[in-house]
Amino acid sequence: MIPDLGKYSDTVLSSYVASIVLLVALIVFSVLRGRKVRAEMEKVEQRMMRNG
Secondary structure: OOOOOHHHHHHHHHHHHHHHHHHHHHHHHHHHHHHHHHHHHHHHHHHHHHHO
């Protein structure tokens, strides 16, 4: 299934691995940041409700 990359196989495969790692890191960062922002927004909403 993997094409024959010849002498460049190490370079190409390591590039694929690096890309996948970076994508996973960005997804994790985005999810964690989203949770933090959502929690902060809920705090602000609760304050706004109390202050009317």
